[in-house]
Amino acid sequence: MRIDDLPGELLMWVLIGSEVAVFAAGITVMEAVRLTDPAGFATAQGMLDGRMATLNTALLVTSGLFAARAERDGGRAGLLLAALGGVAFLAVKIAEYTADAARGVTMEAHPFFTFYYLLTGFHAAHVIAGVVVLVLVAIRPRRDTAQAAAMFWHMVDLVWVLLLAPVYLLG
Amino acid sequence: MDPLTRNWLWLLALIGATVALAGWPAALLAVAFLKAVAILNGFLHLTRASGWLTAFAVPLGLWLAAIWALHAVG
Structure with a gap:
């Protein structure tokens, strides 16, 4: 196992490892705080719409x-379609937050919702950054820049699949 | 079939499994682990880097087990 074996730029792997660690820490703290009020956390989590989160996945x-x-192909179309997927994700997220607010799901309503908004909001910020990067790289695509943008995007994807169950589904 | 398409179909199947397994925390976290490995393996190509998939997957698996333990205690 050698550093040189890693595909792509080493810096992207440092970023991927760091981002996963940050989100993992946030989820772990949320689960630890949940021990103080398991029933309240379960009730609060039950107010979220897991269907929208599944659609977003x-x-x-x-x-x-x-x-x-x-x-793989260094193509502009793939980068723009990936960015479009990110925009669709954000549109669903905005609809979800709007519906949450209408149900009284606010940051102050319960400690679970503070974690919910912090974790999913921080992730959404990464989606926005990813969309910007994908579009910028698509203007003049090269294989190395397309690879770096794709790696960032896969990191956003990876973090989301790790967030999904603890934030929306465990109960 | 293109390996990227196969990986995408596998991920969609795992999303379907997530829906089916609602209410089963250990199973949901196991499926989350499989999805993470599919992304690391199929999209980030870690299988091309000898030993690195294990280096990422083992800590992830241990962390998800810890999350399950915290959840089960509560």
Whole structure:
């Protein structure tokens, strides 16, 4: 096992490892705080719409497929389709937050919702950054820049699949 | 079939499994682990880097086990 064996830029792997560690720490703290009020956390989590989160998972992995193809082929279309998937993810997220707010799901309503908004909001910020990177790289695509953008996008995807169950589904 | 398409279909199947396994925390976290490995393996190509998939997957698996333990205690 050698550092040189890693595909792509080493810096991207440092970023991927760091981001996963940051989100893992946040989820771990959320689960630890949950021990103080398991019933309250379960009730609060039950107010979220897991269907929208599941739809967003499908959107992100489909977008990841386009990013992976762009990485392989160096194509502009794949990068733009991946970015479009990110925009669709954000549109669903905005609809979800709007519906949450209408149900009284606010940051102050329960400690669980503070974690919910912090973790999913921080992830959404990464989606926005990823969309910007994908579009910028698509202007003048090269194999190395397409690979770096795709790796960032797969990191966004990876973090989301790790967030999904603890934030939306465990109960 | 293109390996990227196969990986995408596998991920969609795992999303379907997530929906079916609602209410089963250990199973949901196991499926989350499989999805993470599919992304690391199929999209980030870690299988091309000898030993690195294990280096990422083992800590992830241990962390998800810890999350399950915290959840089960509560």
